[in-house]
Amino acid sequence: MATGDAITVTMIDDHPVVLAGAEHWYSTADPPIKVVASGAGVETAWTPPGDTAAVVVLDLQLGGRPPAYDELRRLVEAGRQVVVYTMRDDERTALTCMDLGAFTFLTKAEGEEHLIAATAAAAHDRPYTPPALAGAFGADTAPDRPKLSLREEEVLIEWFQCESKELVAQRLGITPRTVSSYLDRVRVKYANVGREARTKANLVARAIQDGLIDVGDL
């Protein structure tokens, strides 16, 4: 799935500027991430060379059509690791993408740092919860949402508010590492209640393997 050591990415976005910008970010990342295919339509992810990339970065809004939920679902069902990368910044979209089995949900406002980190995390099946997604988890009132601890909810909302693990850590009197582990645990809990998909299986398995979460917690 990977060419050499580099993480491979297929990027789908209907704005050439976004594709060019992201490609540049990836090329300067350390370790570098290789964009093997990019295009304005989902077919890029289904045809060589895009069909073998480890991660698919998908824009939800393609060519002014309604959000590409169906395309997302098909990619997830085919076992692809999908990072949703979108202009839409609302909890309904974020939670819908999670429900459909996306690996993570990233808004374009969140920028370079999050895109690279999320892509790397996706390639290694490690949870990644950017602030926009954390806010959606924190405000989620669905009856079937996973049970979160008070501290987990607090971390979600404060991470959404300030986008800085250091500030959250300072505020709550914990270390930034602990902040990350709270966020990761929430993501795994969501994956665990979500539909069967490669993302879910791998996230949960990896989390247990890493000691992030106990089988008993789930």
Add this chain to the structure above:
Amino acid sequence: MTRTAERRRDRPAARVEDRLLRGARLSVLAVTVGVQFGLCLPTFVEHGGRYQPLWLEIAGFALMAGVAAVAAACLARDGRIPSPARRAGLALVLLAAVAAAAAAPPGNYLDRAHWYFGLVGWYGVLLLFDRPLAHLAAFLGANLAIALAKAVVSGPPEARAWAAMAVSVVSVYGFQLALSLVIREVRRVAARARQAAEEEERFRTAEAVAEHVHRDHRQRYVALLGAVVPLLAGLGYGSLDPSDPEVRRRCAQEAARMRRLFAEKDDVADRLVHELRAVMEVAEHRGVTVRFAARGEPRDLPRDVRRELIDPVAAVLAAAVAGARVTVVRTPDTVRVSALGDGPAPEGSAAEGRAAPRLESGSPRVAVNAVVAENRVWVEAVWRQATPSR
């Protein structure tokens, strides 16, 4: 608000009219029943042996009494007699008159045994209460025709009898028609009273609204007075230097506050976010890039709570130099408004680290806390829904 206000406005006004008309209707009903049982019944009993057949005369009497009972029930229930009941009542009364006239002894209505003659007119007044006068005249005409038919069938009366009958018609029916005219006047007075009451209610409402608006304006003015006026005065008299960053920060903050006060007047679905946007726009006009995100369903908050949630954000935005992030998170029990800015810490926030939550007086529960680090300031205002145990 509008529906209840409208209902409230209509109620006392309509009540004035209702009460007047209901009283007039009940009076007519009382007169009708009084005439039937107080005057007609004794005569009927007195001449009981003269009716042929007696049962028909009794049926006529009972039929009229039945109409009076139904009319009383209608008046008691909704204060008026509905059209179908009125039409049926008029028909039945005429039918009763025909029955009573048929069974009455030969002769004309000058004979006291013809008790129905005047009574039928009272039923006309009762049933045609809110109809035009011509309807009553027609009804009385029909009744007169019945009585005349009876008189002619019994053998044409002599000229003197005709004259006496005419006098009787004029005095009985003329009185009833005149009474109907009086009722019409009462109805007009009632309508005018209702209009006047409505007018007064409208006036009172307008006065209350104006007072409320005025109080609102005064509160806003007071809110600005403490900070804006000294600032403007200082700039005007030259005691404050516009190039001083602190003065500029204060100006930015007051501009944001004024913008928020103006936004409070707007009618929008999500007031909190609307007012926050107003504050953010001011920062954006100063060149600060503001990123905004909201989570959770909009909910209604009292104006004072909104102010206390937004004011700390406005302070951070006023101090911000290049960028800021503003967020709103609404969960079922809390509303949390946060601002992260790159400027110096606004006055009153903690110097560094975790600040002790401060409970604002005057609002149910708005706690403000601030974190200052790495040349960034992060302020959060949290409103918590009062728990039932409180």
